[in-house]
Amino acid sequence: xxxxxxxxxxxxxxxxxxxxxxxxxxxxxxxxxxxxxxxxxxxxxxxxxxxxxxxxxxxxxxxxxxxxxxxxxxxxxxxxxxxxxxxxxxxxxxxxxxxxxxxxxxxxxxxxxxxxxxxxxxxxxxxxxxxxxxxxxxxxxxxxxxxxxxxxxxxxxxxxxxxxxxxxxxxxxxxxxxxxxxxxxxxxxxxxxxxxxxxxxxxxxxxxxxxxxxxxxxxxxxxxxxxxxx
Amino acid sequence: xxxxxxxxxxxxxxxxxxxxxxxxxxxxxxxxxxxxxxxxxxxxxxxxxxxxxxxxxxxxxxxxxxxxxxxxxxxxxxxxxxxxxxxxxxxxxxxxxxxxxxxxxxxxxxxxxxxxxxxxxxxxxxxxxxxxxxxxxxxxxxxxxxxxxxxxxxxxxxxxxxxxxxxxxxxxxxxxxxxxxxxxxxxxxxxxxxxxxxxxxxxxxxxxxxxxxxxxxxxxxxxxxxxxxx
DNA sequence: AGTATAATTTAGGCAAGACTAAATTCAATA
DNA sequence: TATTGAATTTAGTCTTGCCTAAATTATACT
Numbered sequence: 001x002x003x004x005x006x007x008x009x010x011x012x013x014x015x016x017x018x019x020x021x022x023x024x025x026x027x028x029x030x031x032x033x034x035x036x037x038x039x040x041x042x043x044x045x046x047x048x049x050x051x052x053x054x055x056x057x058x059x060x061x062x063x064x065x066x067x068x069x070x071x072x073x074x075x076x077x078x079x080x081x082x083x084x085x086x087x088x089x090x091x092x093x094x095x096x097x098x099x100x101x102x103x104x105x106x107x108x109x110x111x112x113x114x115x116x117x118x119x120x121x122x123x124x125x126x127x128x129x130x131x132x133x134x135x136x137x138x139x140x141x142x143x144x145x146x147x148x149x150x151x152x153x154x155x156x157x158x159x160x161x162x163x164x165x166x167x168x169x170x171x172x173x174x175x176x177x178x179x180x181x182x183x184x185x186x187x188x189x190x191x192x193x194x195x196x197x198x199x200x201x202x203x204x205x206x207x208x209x210x211x212x213x214x215x216x217x218x219x220x221x222x223x224x225x226x227x228x229x230x
Numbered sequence: 231x232x233x234x235x236x237x238x239x240x241x242x243x244x245x246x247x248x249x250x251x252x253x254x255x256x257x258x259x260x261x262x263x264x265x266x267x268x269x270x271x272x273x274x275x276x277x278x279x280x281x282x283x284x285x286x287x288x289x290x291x292x293x294x295x296x297x298x299x300x301x302x303x304x305x306x307x308x309x310x311x312x313x314x315x316x317x318x319x320x321x322x323x324x325x326x327x328x329x330x331x332x333x334x335x336x337x338x339x340x341x342x343x344x345x346x347x348x349x350x351x352x353x354x355x356x357x358x359x360x361x362x363x364x365x366x367x368x369x370x371x372x373x374x375x376x377x378x379x380x381x382x383x384x385x386x387x388x389x390x391x392x393x394x395x396x397x398x399x400x401x402x403x404x405x406x407x408x409x410x411x412x413x414x415x416x417x418x419x420x421x422x423x424x425x426x427x428x429x430x431x432x433x434x435x436x437x438x439x440x441x442x443x444x445x446x447x448x449x450x451x452x453x454x455x456x457x458x459x460x
Numbered sequence: 461a462g463t464a465t466a467a468t469t470t471a472g473g474c475a476a477g478a479c480t481a482a483a484t485t486c487a488a489t490a
Numbered sequence: 491t492a493t494t495g496a497a498t499t500t501a502g503t504c505t506t507g508c509c510t511a512a513a514t515t516a517t518a519c520t
Contacts, residue, residue, distance in 0.1 A: 006506075006507085008506080008507060008508090027467080027468090028467075028468060028469085029466095029467060029468080037507090037508070037509090038508080038509065038510080039467075039468065039469085040468085040469070040470080040471095040508090040509075040510080040511095041507070041508055041509070042468095043468065043469055043470085044469090044470095044507075044508085045506095045507075045508095047469095048506090048507095061468075061469070061515085062467080062468060062469080062515065062516065089345075092322065092352070093345065093348040093349065093352060094348060094352075095344075095348070099344075102342075103341075103342055103344070103345055106340040106341075106342075107337070107340055107341070109340075110336040110337060110339075110340055111333075111336075111337070112332075112333055112336075114325075114329070114333070115319075115323065115333055118323040118324060118325070119323065122322070122323060122324075236476075236477085238476080238477065238478090257497080257498090258497075258498060258499085259496095259497065259498080267477090267478070267479090268478080268479065268480080269497075269498065269499085270478090270479075270480080270481095270498085270499070270500080270501095271477070271478055271479070272498095273498065273499055273500085274477075274478085274499090274500095275476095275477070275478095277499095278476090278477090291485085291498075291499070292485065292486065292497080292498060292499080461520105462519100462520085463518100463519085463520085464517100464518090464519085464520100465516100465517080465518085465519100466515100466516080466517075466518095467514100467515080467516070467517090468513100468514080468515070468516085469512100469513080469514070469515085470511100470512080470513070470514085471510100471511090471512080471513090472509100472510090472511090472512105473508100473509075473510085473511105474507105474508085474509075474510105475506100475507100475508090475509105476505100476506090476507100477504105477505095477506100478503100478504080478505085479502100479503075479504075479505105480501100480502090480503085480504105481500100481501090481502090481503105482499105482500080482501080482502100483498100483499080483500070483501090484497100484498080484499070484500085485496100485497085485498070485499085486495100486496085486497075486498085487494100487495090487496085487497095488493100488494090488495090488496100489492100489493085489494085489495105490491100490492085490493080490494100
């Protein structure tokens with residue numbers, strides 16, 4: 001109740017949220033690796049986060065942690081901040097999409113609720129960040145999505161890119177060069193089962209391109225109805 | 231050389247810069263009062279700041295401190311950040327000018343040089359913040375100004391408002407309501423020596439207004455040539 | 461079941477930056 | 491010059507969040 005959470009606990013909450021939504025819970029060593037601190041430090045911090053009022057995590061020795069409602073709310077708040085800031089940096093300040101993450105990582109901890117709201121308004125209350133990640137709403141609801149990895153498509157399926165993996169700047173630069181951006185629509189016309197390569201054509205490009213699984217597993221799509229009009 | 235300065239030392243540098251440009255040096259208790267910490271904590275911090283490499287301050291017991299070149303550079307960097315952010319919040323995010331200070335106070339410590347540069351570009355490399363304070367240039371030069379307190383004007387002098395005191399939100403709201411904003415031009419038509427009140431008329435308003443010294447001492451102006459054209 | 465190995469926790473420390481209480485120094489005045 | 495009060499500094503603590511080393515628990519394999 002004494003105001004803000006420390007930046008350290010916010011960072012823990014973010015990672016725990018991510019790990020828990022992926023694996024159901026987060027282990028000490030996963031957290032340690034992600035935050036680049038030693039496991040002993042994590043244990044220590046988790047114990048504190050479980051004991052404050054209200055508790056941010058549920059912690060039992062040797063069983064990993066999960067977020068309490070209070071912890072999840074704080075995590076979603078950070079997620080909203082982070083993604084709004086990324087979009088703001090991209091749209092308003094002209095940052096390339098592979099450079100927004102680092103800046104957002106620092107800003108997310110210090111912006112006020114007022115600034116969050118002002119940014120959202122200037123951006124037209126956006127639903128997704130530059131990488132297509134869904135932005136939690138003002139009241140911290142995270143709308144469910146249906147997208148799946150591009151690697152699961154087979155000819156002659158058509159799809160629209162919704163979202164790309166956002167934590168690898170090299171990948172992002174590469175995707176941009178290829179034109180694999182959110183909103184782009186494409187047709188798969190060949191699948192090579194040996195290596196999993198996909199041959200695709202983007203609607204707004206003439207030349208087809210060949211994608212390995214390093215890429216197709218990091219790009220997430222939805223089906224789109226009907227063939228491309230000629 | 232290990233990267234950034236701590237937020238705490240940046241805060242100390244800011245205050246020392248301000249006090250030193252006003253009084254030539256900064257005393258322990260002045261700093262303590264401004265930062266709302268105890269004098270003992272200040273002594274402690276000053277000793278550290280004088281001992282690191284490169285030293286940020288010159289410190290000798292019982293004699294107050296002044297900034298070294300390294301300290302002054304860091305202070306000006308903060309000043310540039312702060313004022314650019316204030317202007318950005320006002321111009322781009324629509325903050326009222328009495329609400330920018332607090333947000334800037336937190337953001338100034340975390341923005342990158344890249345973000346500083348992008349904000350400056352979006353704003354057209356501005357010279358002054360919303361309160362009229364000069365923004366240090368990219369290479370941290372602070373251009374000298376000639377403005378003086380409005381309270382020193384006498385009828386029938388004319389002047390343009392350059393800058394207002396920026397640390398009192400109530401004052402700022404009041405000034406805005408009166409129309410006493412940077413760029414506004416005015417004519418003084420009466421001075422009351424008893425209480426120092428000034429009767430002025432703003433060029434773009436019909437009604438004259440009467441200002442006490444609480445206000446006229448906080449508004450800074452330059453002379454402007456020639457009478458207002460009717 | 462019993463043991464090696466990996467993961468986790470405990471215990472004890474450290475640095476930053478705040479605090480309080482006590483000691484010291486400065487400055488002003490009798 | 492001696493005194494007194496204010497300012498400053500010293501000394502010792504506290505909290506946060508990290509660390510290393512050692513102890514413990516869990517897991518997995520024979």
